[in-house]
Amino acid sequence: MKKKSVGIIAEYNPFHNGHLYQIEESVKATGAEVVIAAMSGNFVQRGVPAIADKWQRAEAAVRSGVDIVIEIPTVFACNSAHNFAEAGVEILENLGADFISFGSESGNIEELKGIARVIEENSEYIENFISKKTKDGWSYPRARRAAVESITGASAASLLDSPNNILAIEYIGKISNALPVTIMRTGPGYNEFETTEKFASATAIRSLINENEDISHFMPEEAKNIFLKSEPVDKDVYFRLICHKVLSADSTDMEKAPAGGEGLANKLKASIRMCSNLEELSESLKSKRYTRTRIDRFICQTLLGIDREKKTDNYIRVLGLSSNGREYIREVKKSETCRLPIITNINKDIKNFKGIGYGISVDILAADIYNIAAGKDLYRFSEYLRRPFCE
Incomplete structure (x- = not known):
């Protein structure tokens, strides 16, 4: 008999006490015996390299519960909230998650469901509203927020003013079979740099790590030890890789990135020689119409060659397992549901499945680019050699 399970969509960039709190509260709320996390890879949803590679972040998560x-x-993870949520939910539901749990600033599942329902029932009106306003120079998030407010x-x-609420509403809109559960976010907000005795946002922790400050209060011990040994991306190397791609790529091809369009490729090409680092480049392109997140995501998609016209099916790439998780995966495979x-083995498994070749090729390239920028050996850390972490 399949064990009761709860799914979580996450980035663990890095894994901290707030994530541990969410796991513990999710298990309490659902009675789940298995915790499944669908996690972004080497590049996170907002379009930047993760602070540690996906294998290290997966190990930290497994060692923490x-x-x-x-x-x-990667083609779904480094994308809009809509695509990120859709892919994550599909993975969790295919693995038989009975519940999908997510943090929110609201903490009220019914009011989140209410907004998700409004968006679904008025989708045509909202899309027309957004289309009109973006043509007038509004950003997509501003136009969507205004459309919902008009209803x-x-x-x-x-x-819709809070980032975790936005993702929560996207998750609810994609869930078909699992029961949605929300855990009210505790401690500092998503982008806040303030800390409390036990809690700090991932943004604050990344800043502390970059400044060689103490992070021991904010992360489980084993997760902290993994992240302190990680080899983060060198920002200068990463920027030079971007420069090479932008200078050598064709504007028409660049515009095919999911976040592209509206002349962004030409703007990026025109700005690249004027900037000495990624921060300058992103800021030079940001405007009322183009949010910083969209710019960062477009640059990342350009570097990785992500093309919205090329399609891939979704798939379940295992990065880490506890003994409990191995047993659960075996049961899922037996059930054929x-x-x-x-x-689990990219060399063998990719030959057995059609429709995922493009997605896998982007994952492989993303790993190679990450490893180059982090100064890691391309062969030893290649996707062809890595295997899931097993506790």
């Missing part, structure tokens, strides 16, 4: 860590394919009023629409290919 997650039973199964699955990579969300619900300002109070209900204010849920999972419609997505389960990949």
Whole structure:
């Protein structure tokens, strides 16, 4: 009999006490015996390299209480909240997650469901509203927020002012079979640099790590030890890789990136020689119309050659397993209820499944680029040699 499971969509960039709190509260709320995490890979959803590679982040998660860590394919992970959520939910539901748990600033599942329902029931109106406003120079998030406010009023629409609420609403809109559960976010907000005795946002922790400050209060011990030994991307090397790609790529091909369009490729080409680092480049392109997140994501998609016209099926790439997780995966395979290919050995498994070649090729390139920028040996750390971490 399959064990009761809860799924979480995460980035663990890095894994910290807030993530541990979410896991513990999710298990309490659902009675789950297995925790499954669908996690972004070497490049996170907002379009920048993770602070540690996906294998290290998966190990930190398993050592801290997650039973199964699955990579969300790069083409979906380094994309809009809509695509990120859709791929993550599909992975978790195919693995039989009984519940999908997510943090939110709201903590109120019914009001989050209410906004998700409004968006679904008024999708045509909202898309037309967004289309009109973006043509007038509005950013997509601003236009979407205004569209929802025109239906619900300002109070209900204010849920869309908080990043975790936005993702929570996307998850709810994609869930078909699992029961959604939300855990109210505790401690500092998503982008806040303030810390409390035990909690700090991932943004604050990354800043502390970059400044060689003490992070021991904010992360589980084993996770902290893994991240302190990690080899992060060298920002200068990463920027030079971007420069080479932008200077050598064709503008028409660049515009095919999911975050591209509206002349962004030409703007990027025109700016690249004027900037000495990625921060300058992103800031030079940012405007009311183009948010910083969209710019960063477009640059990353350009570097990785992600093309919205090339399609890939979703798949389940296993990055880490506890003994409990290994048993659960075996049961899922036996049940034959999972419609997505389960990949543990890229060399063997990719030959057995059609429709995932493009997605896998982007994952391989993403790993190679990450390893170059982090100064890692391309062969030893290649996707062809890496195997899931097993506790």
